[in-house]
Each structure stands twice: as C-alpha cells, then as structure tokens.
Amino acid sequence: MVIKTKSEDKLKDNEKQTMALSPIKSSEQAKKQKQTNNKDKKGDLMMKIIEETSPPPDKEDIVEGPVIGIDTHAVYVDLAPFGTGIIYGRELMHARDIIRRVNLGDTVSGKVIETKNEDGYVEISLKEARQVIIWTEAEEALDNKTPFDLTVEDANKGGLIMTWQGIQGFLPASQLNSEHYPNVEDGDKDRILEELRRLIGERLTVYIINASATEGKLIFSEKSEGKEKEKGNVLEKYSVGDVLEREITGIVDFGIFIKLEEGLEGLVHISELDWGLVENPRDLFSVGMKVKVKVIEIKDERVSLSIKALKENPWNEASKKYEKGKQVEGVIIKFNKHGALASIEEGVAGLVHVSEFGNEEKLRESLELGKAYPFTITYFDSTEQKMTLSHADTEEKTVKKEEG
Numbered sequence: 329m330v331i332k333t334k335s336e337d338k339l340k341d342n343e344k345q346t347m348a349l350s351p352i353k354s355s356e357q358a359k360k361q362k363q364t365n366n367k368d369k370k371g372d373l374m375m376k377i378i379e380e381t382s383p384p385p386d387k388e389d390i391v392e393g394p395v396i397g398i399d400t401h402a403v404y405v406d407l408a409p410f411g412t413g414i415i416y417g418r419e420l421m422h423a424r425d426i427i428r429r430v431n432l433g434d435t436v437s438g439k440v441i442e443t444k445n446e447d448g449y450v451e452i453s454l455k456e457a458r459q460v461i462i463w464t465e466a467e468e469a470l471d472n473k474t475p476f477d478l479t480v481e482d483a484n485k486g487g488l489i490m491t492w493q494g495i496q497g498f499l500p501a502s503q504l505n506s507e508h509y510p511n512v513e514d515g516d517k518d519r520i521l522e523e524l525r526r527l528i529g530e531r532l533t534v535y536i537i538n539a540s541a542t543e544g545k546l547i548f549s550e551k552s553e554g555k556e557k558e559k560g561n562v563l564e565k566y567s568v569g570d571v572l573e574r575e576i577t578g579i580v581d582f583g584i585f586i587k588l589e590e591g592l593e594g595l596v597h598i599s600e601l602d603w604g605l606v607e608n609p610r611d612l613f614s615v616g617m618k619v620k621v622k623v624i625e626i627k628d629e630r631v632s633l634s635i636k637a638l639k640e641n642p643w644n645e646a647s648k649k650y651e652k653g654k655q656v657e658g659v660i661i662k663f664n665k666h667g668a669l670a671s672i673e674e675g676v677a678g679l680v681h682v683s684e685f686g687n688e689e690k691l692r693e694s695l696e697l698g699k700a701y702p703f704t705i706t707y708f709d710s711t712e713q714k715m716t717l718s719h720a721d722t723e724e725k726t727v728k729k730e731e732g
Contacts, residue, residue, distance in 0.1 A: 414449035423454035462493045463541035470536045483524035497546035570623040594631035603675030642675035647710035678715035
C-alpha cells in the first residue's frame with residue numbers, strides 16, 4: 329500500500345500547473361520573436377530604400393523632372409523624392425523662350441542654383457542647364473566627328489564666324505578646304521579678308537575640332553580626316569611633270585583655278601600663265617575654258633600648275649643674243665617700287681632701277697608707259713631670267729658718240 333503524503337500531492341499539483349502554463353509562455357515568446365523578425369525586415373527594407381535612393385542634388389547638379397505647375401511667376405517641377413523644383417524671377421526671364429514651349433507633364437532638365445530656398449523649393453535654372461547640355465553635345469560631336477551644315481555669318485582677317493546651338497564659333501582660314509581657302513599673293517591681310525567675306529551667307533559642312541565650356545571657345549574645321557585621306561589618295565594619281573587638259577573653274581587677281589577632278593583643284597599662279605607680263609588673268613582666260621597645264625609642284629596637299637612651262641622659254645634664245653654692255657631697245661610695260669620694267673622682246677624684260685633717276689617721280693617723268701627707249705644691259709643671267717638696264721649709260725654713250 330502506497331501512502332501519498334500532502335507534500336507529494338502538492339508537488340504533483342505544481343507540476344500540473346507548470347504543464348498548463350507552458351503552452352501560454354511558448355506562444356508569447358513566438359509572438360515576440362515574430363515581432364522582432366518583422367522589425368528586422370522593416371529595418372532591412374528601409375536600409376535598402378535608403379541605399380537605392382540617390383543622394384539629394386547639390387548646387388551645379390543637373391536634375392530632371394515633369395512640370396507640375398505653370399503660372400505667370402513660376403514653373404514648378406516634380407523632383408521626387410527630394411521635393412519640388414522652382415524656376416522663377418531672373419531665371420524665369422532668362423528661360424522665357426524655352427518656357428513658352430513647355431506644357432504640364434513635359435519633362436525638363438535644370439541646373440540646381442539653390443538646394444533649398446526659404447520656401448523649401450529647389451531653385452533651378454533651365455538656361456544654365458541648357459548650356460551644360462550643349463557643351464556636352466559639343467564634346468560628343470568632337471569625339472564622333474559629327475558634321476554640321478552651318479551658315480557663315482561674318483568674317484575677319486583670321487577666318488569665319490558661325491553659330492551652332494546658339495553658341496558663336498570660329499572657323500580659322502587655315503581650316504578651310506582648298507576651294508574656299510583665300511589664296512592671296514604675298515599674304516595681304518586686306519585681300520584675305522576680301523576673299524573671306526565672299527563666303528558670308530554660304531552654308532559650309534564643318535566639324536567641331538575644339539570645344540571648351542570654361543573658355544566659351546568653339547572652333548570649327550571644314551576638313552575631315554576621311555576627306556583628307558580621300559584627297560591624299562587622289563593626289564597620288566598625279567606627279568610633277570604630268571601634262572593635263574582641264575577646265576578653268578575660277579579666275580582671281582593672282583591666277584586661275586583648274587579643276588583636276590571632283591573635289592580637287594590646282595592653281596596656275598599669275599607668274600606661270602605666260603612668259604610675258606600678265607597684268608590681269610581675265611584678259612587672257614575665262615571660266616569654262618579648257619587649257620593645257622603642267623604639274624610643277626605637289627606640296628601640302630596643293631597642286632601647282634603652269635601654262636607657260638609648256639611653251640618655249642624665250643630666255644634660252646635670248647642667251648644667244650644678249651650680254652652685259654650690249655645696247656638694246658625696250659618698251660616700258662610696268663612701273664613698280666623698284667623702278668620700271670622694259671620689255672626687250674616677248675617674254676624677256678629687264679629692270680631700270682629707280683636709283684638711276686633719284687626718285688620715282690623723276691623716273692616717271694623720264695620714261696613713259698608704252699614708249700620705247702634705248703638701254704644698255706648692265707646685268708644678264710638667262711638661267712635666273714634676270715636682266716638690269718641703264719638708260720643713263722645709253723644717253724651718255726649717245727652724247728659722246730654725237731660729240732665725237
């Protein structure tokens with residue numbers, strides 16, 4: 329027989345109570361654990377949102393957003409999650425041309441000029457943003473060698489002025505193609521400007537070769553690597569000494585231009601037109617006329633031509649007839665700063681130096697253009713094609729002869 333004491337009964341009762349409370353305690357612990365887990369998940373989500381959200385814009389940053397409001401004093405732009413952008417005051421005036429074309433819902437880009445004003449708005453500038461975007465596009469065009477058709481607005485002695493995307497740029501004369509380059513004798517700057525001004529109003533295909541936003545500098549070139557390479561390949565077809573028959577495409581004071589083929593011209597300088605003196609190329613030639621020319625030089629991707637090189641050099645025959653001390657008759661054909669030029673025969677002329685007369689005025693008083701006078705040869709070199717003449721020596725000899 330087993331006897332149960334009170335203490336045993338009490339112990340059993342306690343065990344029963346403990347067993348009855350255990351499920352309650354476990355449920356509360358699970359609930360607390362779940363709450364902790366939920367908090368951790370929410371914390372992780374917030375951290376993820378914070379990590380994925382870009383930092384708020386600083387001054388000078390470019391921001392973008394839809395237009396959510398337009399009134400007479402301001403334009404409002406949604407810059408969520410950072411607030412609302414505003415364009416007003418001076419910036420609104422500066423961007424009025426852009427604002428006129430903006431409607432609600434349109435996406436616009438702006439440059440931050442104030443991160444938070446007294447009303448809590450992010451102040452932005454459309455005009456400054458536009459400038460940043462344009463200069464970025466200019467740099468991309470430079471890298472990609474993008475061609476643009478632009479109108480020549482003005483010219484100075486250094487080149488041409490044209491505008492791209494509202495920015496005024498410069499095209500140096502050295503960056504012009506051969507057909508537009510001002511080939512001016514002796515590099516006369518006034519003549520260069522005159523030739524460049526002829527291009528005002530013309531549309532040229534150009535490339536950006538230098539773009540600097542900080543300096544506000546935009547430089548163009550009419551030349552492209554592809555075209556220059558193609559031109560170089562074309563030039564390989566020609567050699568010094570080649571004789572060609574081609575058409576005259578242009579006449580200027582210093583010579584005539586000959587079209588060799590599409591995109592390539594050559595120049596016959598006025599000194600290479602004839603062995604005799606040529607005052608005005610237009611007196612001998614006209615555009616469209618076909619002439620025979622000889623290639624005399626190919627340098628710096630330019631072709632120099634000659635017409636007189638295909639004719640007999642009169643100095644070769646002159647070397648057999650003339651020498652220093654010989655008396656000849658010559659016709660005055662030109663005055664220059666050095667004196668008077670006298671033609672002895674076609675293509676052979678000598679210089680009567682101004683020093684012989686004291687000054688240019690007395691020279692012109694003694695010798696008349698178009699008249700013939702007797703001269704004495706004081707220097708003769710047929711190789712260099714140079715000859716100097718003296719009128720005084722001839723007169724002195726004539727006087728002595730008459731006295732004798």
